[in-house]
Amino acid sequence: MKIFRRVALYAALTFAALTFIYPFLWMASSTFKPPVEVGTLSLIPSHPTFDNYRTMWARAPFGRALLNSAFVATTITLAVLFFGSITAYAMARLNFKGRPVLNAATLAVLLVPGQLTLIPLYTLIVQLGLIDTYAALILPYLFNATAILMMRQFFLQIPQSLIDSARMDGMGELRILFTIFWPLSKPVLSIVAIFTFMGSWNEVLWPLLVVRDQHIMTLPQLLTVFALGGGAGTVGVSLASAMVLVIPVVVAYAFLQRNFIESMAGAGIKG
Amino acid sequence: MRAEERSGSLLGAPYAAFLLIFAVYPIAFAVALVFMHWDLVTTPTFAGLDNVRVLASDGRFWRAVVNTFVFLSIHVPLQIATALALALALNRRLVALSFWRAAFFLPVVISGAVVAILWSNLYATDVGLINHLLVKIGLHPVPWLTDPATAMPAIAVMVTWKNVGFYVIIYLAGLQYIPRSCQEAIEIEGASGWQRFRYLTLPSLLPQTLLVVTLSTINGFQLFIEPYVMTGGGPLRRTYSVVLYLYTNAFAYQKMGYAATIGVALALIIGAVVFIQRKTIGSAEAI
Numbered sequence: 149m150k151i152f153r154r155v156a157l158y159a160a161l162t163f164a165a166l167t168f169i170y171p172f173l174w175m176a177s178s179t180f181k182p183p184v185e186v187g188t189l190s191l192i193p194s195h196p197t198f199d200n201y202r203t204m205w206a207r208a209p210f211g212r213a214l215l216n217s218a219f220v221a222t223t224i225t226l227a228v229l230f231f232g233s234i235t236a237y238a239m240a241r242l243n244f245k246g247r248p249v250l251n252a253a254t255l256a257v258l259l260v261p262g263q264l265t266l267i268p269l270y271t272l273i274v275q276l277g278l279i280d281t282y283a284a285l286i287l288p289y290l291f292n293a294t295a296i297l298m299m300r301q302f303f304l305q306i307p308q309s310l311i312d313s314a315r316m317d318g319m320g321e322l323r324i325l326f327t328i329f330w331p332l333s334k335p336v337l338s339i340v341a342i343f344t345f346m347g348s349w350n351e352v353l354w355p356l357l358v359v360r361d362q363h364i365m366t367l368p369q370l371l372t373v374f375a376l377g378g379g380a381g382t383v384g385v386s387l388a389s390a391m392v393l394v395i396p397v398v399v400a401y402a403f404l405q406r407n408f409i410e411s412m413a414g415a416g417i418k419g
Numbered sequence: 420m421r422a423e424e425r426s427g428s429l430l431g432a433p434y435a436a437f438l439l440i441f442a443v444y445p446i447a448f449a450v451a452l453v454f455m456h457w458d459l460v461t462t463p464t465f466a467g468l469d470n471v472r473v474l475a476s477d478g479r480f481w482r483a484v485v486n487t488f489v490f491l492s493i494h495v496p497l498q499i500a501t502a503l504a505l506a507l508a509l510n511r512r513l514v515a516l517s518f519w520r521a522a523f524f525l526p527v528v529i530s531g532a533v534v535a536i537l538w539s540n541l542y543a544t545d546v547g548l549i550n551h552l553l554v555k556i557g558l559h560p561v562p563w564l565t566d567p568a569t570a571m572p573a574i575a576v577m578v579t580w581k582n583v584g585f586y587v588i589i590y591l592a593g594l595q596y597i598p599r600s601c602q603e604a605i606e607i608e609g610a611s612g613w614q615r616f617r618y619l620t621l622p623s624l625l626p627q628t629l630l631v632v633t634l635s636t637i638n639g640f641q642l643f644i645e646p647y648v649m650t651g652g653g654p655l656r657r658t659y660s661v662v663l664y665l666y667t668n669a670f671a672y673q674k675m676g677y678a679a680t681i682g683v684a685l686a687l688i689i690g691a692v693v694f695i696q697r698k699t700i701g702s703a704e705a706i
Contacts, residue, residue, distance in 0.1 A: 161508055165522040172525065174548060175537050187546035235434040244427025250435060257442050263641065263662055264686040267669055267679040268445035268452065274459055291437045321426045350530035352644050357670060368532040372648055375536050383540050390533045401528050405521045408528055413588040416634065
């Protein structure tokens with residue numbers, strides 16, 4: 149009876165896991181199939197071909213989009229870590245008049261749905277003349293309220309004696325932050341880095357509003373425009389373009405799986 | 420002390436400036452736009468309550484709101500059921516626990532745009548994988564995304580599939596907090612598996628369930644890329660979402676005042692629905 153239940157449990161889990169993994173495997177294998185074979189369930193192409201990748205690469209600037217995505221996501225992540233930790237340090241460890249206001253404003257910002265500010269932000273970008281620039285993709289994400297709250301929470305637990313003795317040694321606040329707090333805060337910094345990078349890497353609504361020039365587009369946007377505009381033509385080609393976006397994520401996920409789960413679940417709950 | 424005041428203000432200043440430009444100003448301007456007509460080219464004109472009046476009787480807007488409720492009525496219960504079932508399965512001594520967890524979480528890390536493109540192909544009527552399976556077991560193929568009755572449910576199932584891993588993690592965390600002593604006590608009392616689930620596990624997980632309801636509801640109101648990629652809002656506007664309508668008004672019709680009005684209305688609706696849900700589930704706890 150016990151053994152029967154164990155077997156049933158593992159069978160159910162395997163079935164469930166297959167429904168999550170199989171579509172991605174099918175997608176990956178379809179990109180190597182000629183059009184006539186794509187509709188089949190088989191995961192092994194009988195006549196493997198790179199044509200889908202060649203076509204996709206030739207029809208739209210995917211190489212450029214890959215670089216754009218990497219540049220935008222990296223810049224935002226570094227900014228959120230750098231500016232965010234400076235802000236969080238001030239909010240956690242320095243007494244100044246504006247502090248309660250900043251704390252309250254940060255919590256309030258998290259309560260406002262993004263759709264409310266979407267149009268005003270868009271008109272702001274238009275009026276600043278930033279349509280079709282990297283600045284449009286980066287500026288609104290330089291600070292992240294969730295990241296600041298997480299770092300602030302972490303910084304609150306670091307003993308005051310460390311700060312006091314560093315000040316005695318004549319260290320400035322920024323040096324204390326980057327030479328004492330940062331090394332102690334690796335867990336929270338990596339959590340913030342992962343969810344910020346992933347959020348930016350996968351973001352598509354904002355780019356769809358502020359970018360029209362194919363050469364500034366990030367991957368998710370180019371992929372969407374390409375698939376919808378009929379540029380892909382066949383299923384294989386459209387899935388091949390999706391693979392460019394997926395492969396870096398899956399490779400990173402395979403190595404940093406625990407951190408990914410902790411980071412993205414944590415950010416979603418707090419955000 | 421004065422040094423601390425100075426460095427505090429100095430380090431806090433960039434963030435304060437950012438909040439003013441990218442949070443306070445947009446929120447204030449969103450409200451101002453409600454009373455404006457503006458096409459981004461000519462100067463904005465005062466519109467009085469025009470936008471609000473038009474919105475109140477705009478069949479397309481309310482269609483999108485109804486669509487969202489159709490989506491939520493399938494998505495939220497299904498999300499709770501699947502996340503809870505998988506979390507309970509994973510909350511045992513399992514071989515390769517981290518593999519199972521990683522498998523369920525995989526779609527969470529994949530871009531919504533990719534998932535939408537992938538599932539358009541899985542749902543395709545003639546060559547789709549799902550219909551291929553249906554035909555294999557002797558059923559008729561279903562025009563998932565082109566039939567007005569099945570399109571939104573199909574999208575709801577897909578979104579549930581994409582996000583379930585995230586909610587499994589929430590439930591798994593909640594399961595850690597059920598005290599061992601309670602579990603032992605109820606077993607000694609001779610409760611059946613179902614009774615243990617009904618009277619101990621489920622009530623103990625109420626805070627997590629409340630979180631799942633709130634987050635998946637907010638997520639549902641933000642539906643955009645899925646209908647944008649998979650159906651364009653059709654068939655018969657049955658998958659048109661509020662955000663897609665907002666985007667169309669801003670981007671295709673250049674109606675900034677009206678688009679902002681939709682944004683404000685959406686924020687109010689989200690606030691109201693989440694408030695009512697919390698009240699209802701909160702009072703269920705009292706009983």
